[in-house]
Amino acid sequence: MKLRKSLGQHMLVDRRVISRIVGYAELSEDDVVLEVGCGTGNLTSALLRKCSVVGIEKDPLMVKRLRERFSDFIGKGRFRLIQGDALKVDFPYFTKFVANIPYKISSPLTFKLLKTDFRLAVVMYQREFAERLCGEDNRLGVISKTYCKAEILEIVKPSSFNPPPKVESAIVRIVPEPEVFVENRELFEKFVTFAFSMRRKRMGKIVQEFRKRYGVELAVNKNLAEKRPEELGARKFAEIVVGE
Numbered sequence: 128m129k130l131r132k133s134l135g136q137h138m139l140v141d142r143r144v145i146s147r148i149v150g151y152a153e154l155s156e157d158d159v160v161l162e163v164g165c166g167t168g169n170l171t172s173a174l175l176r177k178c179s180v181v182g183i184e185k186d187p188l189m190v191k192r193l194r195e196r197f198s199d200f201i202g203k204g205r206f207r208l209i210q211g212d213a214l215k216v217d218f219p220y221f222t223k224f225v226a227n228i229p230y231k232i233s234s235p236l237t238f239k240l241l242k243t244d245f246r247l248a249v250v251m252y253q254r255e256f257a258e259r260l261c262g263e264d265n266r267l268g269v270i271s272k273t274y275c276k277a278e279i280l281e282i283v284k285p286s287s288f289n290p291p292p293k294v295e296s297a298i299v300r301i302v303p304e305p306e307v308f309v310e311n312r313e314l315f316e317k318f319v320t321f322a323f324s325m326r327r328k329r330m331g332k333i334v335q336e337f338r339k340r341y342g343v344e345l346a347v348n349k350n351l352a353e354k355r356p357e358e359l360g361a362r363k364f365a366e367i368v369v370g371e
């Protein structure tokens with residue numbers, strides 16, 4: 128079968144990795160897993176042994192194969208498959224999100240997930256994206272801390288996929304409990320985005336530029352004024368915006 132690179136079609140073929148992903152998700156029979164990008168269905172099959180699954184898959188050829196492979200589960204109402212773009216279709220009801228996603232849509236898909244009600248997510252990302260999501264020295268990591276806790280559970284080698292991608296991957300566990308609370312999310316995200324677009328500048332200067340651009344006065348103490356955005360972390364950013 129010809130796989131489409133443009134759709135990020137790198138199938139997870141290492142059974143031990145698949146089984147660990149299912150273990151990390153701590154599934155019970157009542158769970159309904161949302162899996163984005165079911166592909167040929169290797170992860171889907173392991174998930175279906177534990178609970179119900181709703182899949183969203185963009186490629187009509189994969190959808191056809193999946194409907195054949197899992198016709199029994201579809202008949203029993205244990206598997207439902209939506210053909211479409213996960214960024215465009217409304218997410219159906221689910222309790223947990225478990226997926227080896229197309230890496231190209233990592234950022235918008237993650238924010239779509241974070242704005243949904245769910246209990247736990249176990250997601251395969253490109254390693255570099257996973258490190259940014261779990262870190263605090265970048266825009267993605269700082270903003271995500273106001274939605275969730277995220278941690279890398281393991282690094283996965285390219286040889287676990289067919290065809291092997293050029294990059295390493297990482298399995299991330301996401302719990303929807305904010306590490307940092309912000310009241311004015313819009314202002315917080317605007318300021319964090321602005322700060323990381325000027326990452327060479329120090330916070331004192333960034334706050335001045337922000338006032339000039341948006342007319343919003345934010346205060347930083349002497350100590351923070353000397354720091355660069357990547358040295359702050361989500362909590363300090365939130366303190367600056369709260370002190371508005």
Ligand SMILES: C[S@@+](CC[C@H](N)C(=O)[O-])C[C@H]1O[C@@H](n2cnc3c(N)ncnc32)[C@H](O)[C@@H]1O
Binds near residue numbers: 211
């Ligand atoms: C990395 S593969 C994972 C396949 C399978 N889950 C596995 O682990 O072997 C990503 C899958 O996402 C599908 N896909 C790509 N873009 C998508 C999108 N925007 N919405 C839904 N599925 C998409 C691809 O067709 C592909 O089957």
